[in-house]
Amino acid sequence: MTAPDDSRCPCLSGETYGACCGRFHAGLAAGGPHAATAEALMRSRYSAFAVGDAAYLRGTWHPSTRPDHLELDDVTWRRLDIVRVVAGGPFDEAGVVEFVAHYRSDAGMGQVHEVSRFVREDGRWFYVDGDQPG
Numbered sequence: 001m002t003a004p005d006d007s008r009c010p011c012l013s014g015e016t017y018g019a020c021c022g023r024f025h026a027g028l029a030a031g032g033p034h035a036a037t038a039e040a041l042m043r044s045r046y047s048a049f050a051v052g053d054a055a056y057l058r059g060t061w062h063p064s065t066r067p068d069h070l071e072l073d074d075v076t077w078r079r080l081d082i083v084r085v086v087a088g089g090p091f092d093e094a095g096v097v098e099f100v101a102h103y104r105s106d107a108g109m110g111q112v113h114e115v116s117r118f119v120r121e122d123g124r125w126f127y128v129d130g131d132q133p134g
């Protein structure tokens with residue numbers, strides 16, 4: 001599953017998918033471009049959930065915490081809100097992104113609220129793990 005390059009990016013940046021998260025999804029296999037900041041990686045991982053790109057999710061998961069298998073939930077991702085960003089810039093080694101992701105499933109509307117940790121290695125950002133605040 002994927003999304004047309006000229007469709008609205010699922011992360012709701014206002015850009016097209018091809019100009020926003022889609023270029024990172026394509027860049028995983030092509031060797032670039034890669035997300036330059038932890039927030040950009042977070043957005044692209046949310047969009048990967050939205051378009052069903054499990055390979056991108058595994059490829060941007062740090063090897064120390066990457067699951068062997070990744071089953072994507074059968075939900076429709078509706079919106080991503082970035083709540084807080086700590087570091088995670090192009091010259092940082094680590095970063096934290098707090099977000100709320102909204103979805104709709106057969107059971108109704110729901111949301112995931114997580115404080116995610118990211119690290120940058122060899123010029124690429126990786127998702128490490130996250131906590132549910134509160």
Ligand SMILES: [Zn+2]
Nearest residue numbers: 009011020021
């Ligand atoms: Zn995007």
